[in-house]
Amino acid sequence: MSTKVETFVQIKDSRWLTALPGVEGLCQQAAAAAWHATLSEEDTYEATIVLADDNFIAQLNHDFRQQNKPTNVLSFPTDEAARLVPEGVKETPSLGDVVIAFETTQSEAPDDLADHLGHLVVHGCLHLLGYDHEADGEAANMETLEIKILAGLGITDPYLEITNN
Incomplete structure (x- = not known):
């Protein structure tokens, strides 16, 4: 048995489809790599990736983080109690939603939108x-895991550019 996370991709801004015709598959592949690297073989979940625009994510950023600006990615994890599905109920627990903004993502990576989107997913x-x-220790652990997952997808370490500048 293997980890099973059904990853739904919701496209709220059609520019994602124009810029990256295979965007749904790209998101599902990147998410699958993250699930495979972190979840146990018995786990079954679902998650949603929302491909939106700056206006949509700016409103979420304002409502949930009190930040009056767009950002590249926001994650809304389902709390652990909500993931517990009573025995006998045929409902798949949700891990939550990831929302990614088109304009911000594109402006951060004009030369390789696909790889940058994979990183954000x-x-x-x-x-x-x-x-x-x-915290610094948490950041180092998360970045190390991201780099490992991205390498498996053929995506170069995105933190090299940050540390070399």
């Missing part, structure tokens, strides 16, 4: 699983 999925980067 992995990053967001790890947040759904409780990984964080608020």
